[in-house]
Amino acid sequence: MGRHDLNLLIGGEAGQGLVTIAMILTKALVRSGYFIVVTQSYQSRIRGGHNTFAIRISPAEIIASRAQVDFLVALNEETIQRHRPEMSDAGLVLVDERFAGGNDQVLKVPFQEFATDRSVNVAYLGILTQLLGLDEAVVFQALEDYFGAKKPEMTAANQAVFTKAVQWAEEKHLPETVRLAPATDRRERLMLNGNEAIALGAISAGVKFCAFYPMTPSTSIPLTLQAAADTMGLVVEQAEDEIAAINMAIGASYAGVPAMVATSGGGFALMVEGVSLAGMTETPVLIVVAQRPGPATGLPTRTEQGDLEFVLHAGHGEFPRAILAPGTVEECFHLSRQALFLAEKYQTPIFLLTDQFLADSYRAVAPFDIDSLETVKVGNDPAMVPEPYRRYAFTESGISPRLLPGLSEHLVVCDSDEHTPDGHITEDLTVRRQMVDKRLRKAAGLRAEVSPPAYVGHVSPDLLLVTWGSNRGAVLEAAATLKTKGQKVAALCFSQVWPLIPEHFLDYLLSAREVVMVEGNALGQMARLIRRETGFEIRRHIRRYDGLPITPEYVLQALASGATAAR
Amino acid sequence: MGRHDLNLLIGGEAGQGLVTIAMILTKALVRSGYFIVVTQSYQSRIRGGHNTFAIRISPAEIIASRAQVDFLVALNEETIQRHRPEMSDAGLVLVDERFAGGNDQVLKVPFQEFATDRSVNVAYLGILTQLLGLDEAVVFQALEDYFGAKKPEMTAANQAVFTKAVQWAEEKHLPETVRLAPATDRRERLMLNGNEAIALGAISAGVKFCAFYPMTPSTSIPLTLQAAADTMGLVVEQAEDEIAAINMAIGASYAGVPAMVATSGGGFALMVEGVSLAGMTETPVLIVVAQRPGPATGLPTRTEQGDLEFVLHAGHGEFPRAILAPGTVEECFHLSRQALFLAEKYQTPIFLLTDQFLADSYRAVAPFDIDSLETVKVGNDPAMVPEPYRRYAFTESGISPRLLPGLSEHLVVCDSDEHTPDGHITEDLTVRRQMVDKRLRKAAGLRAEVSPPAYVGHVSPDLLLVTWGSNRGAVLEAAATLKTKGQKVAALCFSQVWPLIPEHFLDYLLSAREVVMVEGNALGQMARLIRRETGFEIRRHIRRYDGLPITPEYVLQALASGATAAR
Amino acid sequence: MLDLAIYGDYETAWCPGCGNFRILPAVKKALAASNLAPHQVTFVSGIGQAAKAPHYLNVNLFNGLHGRSLPVATGARLANHTQPVIVESGDGCSYGEGGNHFLAAIRRNVDLTMLVHNNQVYGLTKGQASPTSDEGFVTKAQPHGVYAMPFNPLAVAVALQANFVARAFAGLEDHLVEMIKQAIAHPGFALVDILQPCVSFNKVNTFGWYKNRCYTLPDSYDPTDWPTAMVKAHEWGDKIPLGVIYKNNRLPFEAHFACLQDMPLVRQPVAKAKFQELLAHFQ
Amino acid sequence: MLDLAIYGDYETAWCPGCGNFRILPAVKKALAASNLAPHQVTFVSGIGQAAKAPHYLNVNLFNGLHGRSLPVATGARLANHTQPVIVESGDGCSYGEGGNHFLAAIRRNVDLTMLVHNNQVYGLTKGQASPTSDEGFVTKAQPHGVYAMPFNPLAVAVALQANFVARAFAGLEDHLVEMIKQAIAHPGFALVDILQPCVSFNKVNTFGWYKNRCYTLPDSYDPTDWPTAMVKAHEWGDKIPLGVIYKNNRLPFEAHFACLQDMPLVRQPVAKAKFQELLAHFQ
Ligand SMILES: Cc1ncc(C[n+]2csc(CCOP(=O)(O)OP(=O)(O)O)c2C)c(N)n1
Ligand SMILES: Cc1ncc(C[n+]2csc(CCOP(=O)(O)OP(=O)(O)O)c2C)c(N)n1
Ligand code: SF4
Ligand code: SF4
């Protein structure tokens, strides 16, 4: 018995402890064996305003967030007003009894009876434990782990409040409408969001240097790296600006360590000259761009996919690159690794393109098989290079042997000007042409390593939904829903958006009766890119650019109302 | 009698006076009624190296440079060695008799007989006057005008050297192989290069502010503006960096004057965040990008068309823009004006995309009809806006009334965050969507004002040459040559590369038997863009990326050897 | 003095108790005392909590990019040098991302007033160290404390002989108003660095911390004496001086331009006859 | 001392008579005297005439973007802090485009040596004013002379108490060699601003101009006395001091990192066991 799919939304002001309650609960859910998809929605301010933390919960694997709310935990009255319209029929609202408003779906709790203002979070967790049917011990342990380090002296007091809240809830014989079906798959999982997974993936691959300038929603990547820096031997440096950040990473990479930066649109804009520098000097670098709505400062804490074309063409002049766009938190981990490997192998900037939704979306992730994870080997063996050593020696693959300065007697000379094979500045126009050709030859290698998009569903569908990046879950779930309704449907999900290899997907586009592109921007950038590379024009579009993530419901509603034409 | 088409190339080290000779000669040629196309090729150094200044000369209108040299003026021996292979059969080489090497095409002049090292430039001009058959008085006046301001005390000495040189040449009965056919069209013309024309166009339209950071090949735009600043009432400010430059221009534009920046690839890379700011705040700004070969520092003084896609997608987030790419010096003038008008009307960044070749290419330009040149009217009438004034009022066109701060009691509030119609920061997601739609609606207006590409030639040609920007002359001349050989040929030349309106040109592409794209980059960026916008794939390509401009010969040779396939 | 109500009364996005709440009314009072009606002044700001401040004023405002308020203000002022321009932003924005513009603005000496809400932390991005964070300041991004020497904006401004360099404290309103007023009145570039407690992320440099250390410079202090000013600018720790640290009297940048003597650019038409003459140079 | 020949002998792209020709051999001598064989040192430069200098040395070199040599050098040094890193570029590159990095580098105090060829002009782009151009310096871009106050790199560095601040003159080789040597030897960030005549574009600050004004600081001068150093840093005009203006002894940035105590990053493998432990925090 119990819910197999529950969407719980906690809402309130920033600074009310909303994230604390939500993080502890999420951890407890993951430890209890539930799958989760978290959607965080917050404002560009520190206190006040209206924030939400939605946890979709299921004992079975789930891949997308949902718009409809089953269980609303309202930390203030505004939350009730704002989210009432999103409630499902059999939903429940949990509020402090001091708040006004409410009908029979509302459960009012006298929090002041068992908690002070400071410990009310703990009381909320007690009530939630009971209502969701979680194991008290698991929740309390999660709570302890969260606060433990900060205030161990609080354990006894917290325990008292927690127990009182649980007891109150037990005694009241509360409605069981939001009780969860028991979790069955009890394997241990990690609770990770997209940014943490990127940071961990990078560490596992051997990243040793990250420079950054704080920018939502990317900042938790360097912060996750920083928290691991002492243990893992990393230097994570807050730079004076984003220009410095990317140039530092390039310097570190030149000197011999896998290096990365993480930023968002406006910060990335400042890195663009550095991207071109990495391309010209053939210096490996991983650039994570966590998208948020632009232009300019835009909506700093919301989500969008508006920077695909920008990232693809960022930097003056021509040089090869690859852009990976993870669709899940697991992919964040693995593609972060792959990006570092590609960067080192092809000696060029490689991008990881995510967005605020995925960056902040916690999921239950199966542990990684650490033993099987290889690490990036930086540079070539100095004993094996032909003499005299030439950093930019012409080769068939375009990849020249890379040595590291100071680690052998060979000299490593890199130049942002056009250069001769030995790295020195030149204005010889024949060499220029050869060097352009050499650099661009690396694109063939990058093309050969492209991961094809995932195709799921009917082989010759009536409807093919195409998408990229973080919408994957929403699109797959929408497709699954349509399938249960008898539609011949399929989904094509890109986790690498450049290079595009028509052989990987053009047949899918051609064999579907109707193709609909789903993306989080206003101009249909991926659709344009597909047309540029294949000639295939996608005529129906589902786009979102109001700062919120695309959900399965959003896709289904848009389809029902006839997906829009191109702008 | 005499030459109707002569390609004269002066070569030597930087600092040898090559540019002085060439500039004076060019001015004299224009004043004498000749048409010219200048190609400057120089190195990224101040002294030494090898530079050239080629002047193609004709009494009739010419539109392209030429690769083959008819008359080589070699200021050093290296010039002879380097350029001998480019000489036409009936050509002439002019050298100082002290230099080694030479056959019967070589004319050796004993410069030390009539000039010191310091006045040898004047002697060269004397010899050239005689050889080309120019009017002594015209050349000497050009010389006087050039040196006049700097050293009036030199007039008599210069006159003596000049006369001696002319007399020597007269007495020697020199070959007449490079004598010019007399000029017939003696209307007055201006001698202008692309950068000067851009600056003058901007001044004529009312530009009042330009901020810049020096960067070849864009620097002569602000320098031309600066030279006119006192007279015309402009402020031209050298900024601390390119980021400051574009933000200053945006500030000036916000405060109410037409404003511009000029830069090249690497400097533009630093402006990218500012481009997005202009898009979001809806602030008019003209951005001139004079392309040079990248990536990174690349070849600072050479030419390329490698930044089309970069400029088109520069800036995070989505907002409308237009990119004009002049094909001639006249167009530099007129499109610079148009860009300022479009920027003001659509309140968004507008680009002028040129390159080193065009920037430095002098031409004889018919004087402009100044009376008919309108000036940009900045902002709306404060008396006419609905109250309360809202900087970002929603309108059907997407264009909101623009007032200027301090010029009325209305307050002008602009924001780089997403904002309400009154300009204040908002996180209302419904307003967000409406504002995106409003901004993007302006694209329809921009599309309606696109100048169609020029189509020249056969209506259903066997061969259609497509190009954009500064290659126009080379492509048109190549097409004309093929036509004289009986080919059914046409040319399609884009002077605006964004927006692209398929109705303007798709039929041309479809009705040609074979289409060949000619562009100055390695990846075929314009061809990709055309495919993205029309689905039409251009399969044959002529590309150049060695730093030199595309010439008619280059096009013809590439066609003869079968234009290459896409990379 | 103008009525303060003309500058409006807005809801803010700041945390309760934030030092920014003390600066806002001081700015209004200084504007009123300077006789600047809302349309007679232009504010330019960057991005951060402090940079939101002008949104809570009824004035002309260009709220630009993080770190880029000074160049926007410079352009705006040069386009219309009859309109007073006030730059308002945070320490991160002004001295971190915008560091190069800070140096250039001092040197250029355009007549701008620059108000920096210096809370020694990046507020809006949740508490990383800012350039002015003290050595050893612990944050999530600097878990072992800041290793770098703090940026001393006053020392740099005085070292470059900026036209007007002052420090104020959000907790001392009258003095703050006076500093802003003087900065507005002083020709050329004028900096007021305002110590501003951030109650959410800076638990070290609190109201109490500043209060215990700040003192106002005595009347006897001579802000035109450069070597003394240099030493004063360096005072930090147990004693923190407030007041006008240094004053210079260089010509404002805009005063150099012959073409700006009669009219601001924004009112100048295109003179066709002169353009015709200009073209003659190219014949 | 190593043989100077190991640093090679290259053709340059400089103008005959340029001050850069005096700096190049001095750098070689300082390297040799510091016992740094070609592969034992890494140069990082920006873009400009000066920035080409390391191309004329047989060393490891990363020649990056205009203005961005310091961050590249910082990254390179942190990745391998056993390798000496020398930054060499022009005044425009270092103090103009790169101004923000200059401030940050001083504060961060990474062990770098920064050599600035200060010709008070933008050479490679043909003679516009640089940040260090004197007021009134006339160029095509500044036809009425520079209006801005010159940037005084020494004053800013001393104001921020940089670890090592020196000035040298291209025309005084032995002294220049000594300054570079000391800068290399001094831990932390070390600046040597080198006055370098540009014969093509700076007709004011010529060899003679500098020669007539430059004097070396006497032995009695105490570079650890900050207020005196501040005043010295300001001396410019009739008398221009050469020598170590200021010295500080802050810990170099890289010395703060526990993880750098045993080995540079470039030699550290990924510790799988530790990674396993790290993941446990996310359970
Ligand atoms: C180019 C760019 N980089 C980073 C950011 C993110 N960002 C927004 S505010 C801020 C720091 C604000 O600190 P400060 O200027 O001190 O203002 P405060 O919030 O403390 O008042 C940062 C880094 C941004 N908006 N743009
Ligand atoms: C981003 C960027 N902006 C501008 C330039 C053009 N540029 C090249 S060198 C230079 C100035 C060099 O001056 P300086 O650093 O003083 O060196 P110098 O040539 O005087 O030795 C400039 C502006 C560039 N390469 N990159
Ligand atoms: S974060 Fe700090 S500075 Fe920002 S509003 Fe809150 S208390 Fe004020
Ligand atoms: S331009 Fe000046 S700095 Fe550059 S090489 Fe020539 S003389 Fe030297």
Ligand SMILES: [Mg+2]
């Ligand atoms: Mg701050």
Ligand SMILES: [Mg+2]
């Ligand atoms: Mg210089």
